[in-house]
Amino acid sequence: MLFKLYQEHDLQKVARYVVELSKSDTIIFLYGDLGSGKTSFVKYFMWELGMKCAVTSPTFNIMNIYTAAYFDVYHFDFYRIEDRNELVNIGLEDAMNSGLVIIEWPQIVQEFIHSSIIIEIKILNENLREISVIHNY
Template identity: 40%
Template structure:
């Protein structure tokens, strides 16, 4: 599925479309350059899931937990990981295989630890306000 946004006002609709496309998938991998809008899109997706907490990048804590209408929502940012053992030490499996929503930024840092089934979200910057978002279900 290909989506195009031209403003942050497009994001609630885009988030709803991605969640609908994913069907029952609860693991989402977000790919994109620094500043592409991964955290901003995750914020909209979290809001669509009933999260009322402030959604912020967990760059230093690695994972943030938010309470949503469908249970906990876990938001990961693996950008600062030196190697995959850091994810293993934090018990990533408990989160990934919990059945709860997991939004993962910089999944390429833990490529060998990723589940076999997930929804991939690739964000490409077109210009300051425009993004091309490609979404795929992998199983």
């Protein structure tokens, strides 16, 4: 599915679509350049799950955990991860067995983790984003 977004709040319709595809064990890969809207997407995704929580980028702490009604959402950001060995200590495997997982900058794990949903955000210009959502079930 391909979406064109003209304003940030347009991410809500994308998030609604992805929530409808998601289950408690879904793994979502989020691709996009810096500032493209990956963390903003997660905010709207959580809103669509009924959680009006503060969503922040886990760039420095690597993982944020949000509790939804029936499962936890693990939000990872691998931007600063340079070696797969670093992944052992951050709880990725436990998260994948415990709830829904969203990974920003998933390039370092894409070869050995199967994603359920791939989202790619492209900046077309200052006011326009193109988002593709690929469902891999």
